Amino acid sequence: MPVEAVICIPTFRRPDWLRRTLASVAAQQGDVGYAVVVVDNDGANPVGAALASEVLGATALPHTVVVEHRQGNCHAINRAFEVALATYPDAPYLLMIDDDEIALPGWLQAMVGLARERGADLVGGPVIRQFEVEPDATVMRHPLFVSIDGETRRIDQLHGSGNCLIQRRVFERLPAPPFDVRFNFLGGGDMEFFTRCRLAGFETWWSAEAVAHEFVASGRTTASFLMKRSLRTGSINYMIDRLHRPLAIALAKNAASLGLGVLRGVSVLLRTGSPLLASHPLLMPVGRVVASLGLLPKPYRSST
Structure with a gap:
C-alpha cells in the first residue's frame, strides 16, 4: 500500500x-x-x-x-x-x-x-x-x-x-x-x-x-511533582496568552486569576478536604505571575 x-x-x-x-x-x-x-x-x-x-x-x-x-x-x-x-x-x-x-x-x-x-x-x-x-x-x-x-x-x-x-x-x-x-x-x-x-x-x-x-x-504522582507541574501549567498559559494577546490583557488576566485562584482553592479544600487538590487552582495563577517576571521553569533541560 x-x-x-x-x-x-x-x-x-x-x-x-x-x-x-x-x-x-x-x-x-x-x-x-x-x-x-x-x-x-x-x-x-x-x-x-x-x-x-x-x-x-x-x-x-x-x-x-x-x-x-x-x-x-x-x-x-x-x-x-x-x-x-x-x-x-x-x-x-x-x-x-x-x-x-x-x-x-x-x-x-x-x-x-x-x-x-x-x-x-x-x-x-x-x-x-x-x-x-x-x-x-x-x-x-x-x-x-x-x-x-x-x-x-x-x-x-x-x-x-x-x-x-x-x-x-x-x-x-x-x-x-x-x-x-x-x-x-x-x-x-x-x-x-x-x-x-x-x-x-x-x-x-x-x-x-x-x-x-x-x-x-x-x-510523577508525588505531591511535589504535581505542585511544580501546576506552577508550570500556569507559566505555559501565560506565555501563550502573551504571544497571542496584548500585554495589558495578559497582565490583567494574571490579576484576575490570582483572586479567582484563592476562591477556587478554598472551595476545593472545603469540598474535598485535600490540600493537594486545592493547591492546583492556587498555584496556576502563581505560575502565570512568575512567568510574567521572566522566571520560567525548565524541566526538560538535561544537564548532560
Whole structure:
C-alpha cells in the first residue's frame, strides 16, 4: 500500500519504553498504508535511534530514524515533522505518539478514518494513564490527570500532541517551524501550536476510538511533582496568552486569576478536604505571575 500516514515518535532516553511504543505502532492493522519516523534527541548517546533501527528493521514498515542534536522537545518534534513531510511527500496525514505511550489496536484506522470522513484538519484521541505504582484516590482525581473524553465529535482545539493527527495542509499554511522553540524546556509547545491552529480556523475533531495508553512513572504522582507541574501549567498559559494577546490583557488576566485562584482553592479544600487538590487552582495563577517576571521553569533541560 502507498504511504498515506506517517507516525512520528520523538524520543529521549527511554529505550525500554520506546520498544513498547514501536511494537504497538508496528501492530496496527487496517487499510491505511503507513510509515514511521523516529527522532532521537540524545545526540551524545542515541540508544533510542539504535533501538528503533533494530526494531523497525525487523518489520516491513517503511521507516526513517534520525538523531536531532539540538536539545529540546520542540526541536525533536519539529525535526520529526520536517523529515516526515520531506521523506513521504504524498502522505496527507502526519500522526504523533510519545515514547511513553502505546497505541491500542485500531488506533491508526480510527484516526485516519475520522480525518477521511470529516475532512478534519486535526484529530485527537483519549490518552488513558497507566500508573507504574497505583497512586491514592486523591492523586487520581488531580486536574492534571484529567483530559478530554466523551463521544466522537468536533471540538475547539487539542491541548497535547501525544495522540494526534495533523493534515499536511496545516503545515503548509502555518509558518515553519510548527512548534515554537521558546517552549523547548518549559513544555507547552504543543498547546501553543494548537492554539495557533484554532486561531487560523482549522477544524479539529475528537475520536473516542483512537485510544493511546500513557505510562506514568511513580515520580510523577508525588505531591511535589504535581505542585511544580501546576506552577508550570500556569507559566505555559501565560506565555501563550502573551504571544497571542496584548500585554495589558495578559497582565490583567494574571490579576484576575490570582483572586479567582484563592476562591477556587478554598472551595476545593472545603469540598474535598485535600490540600493537594486545592493547591492546583492556587498555584496556576502563581505560575502565570512568575512567568510574567521572566522566571520560567525548565524541566526538560538535561544537564548532560
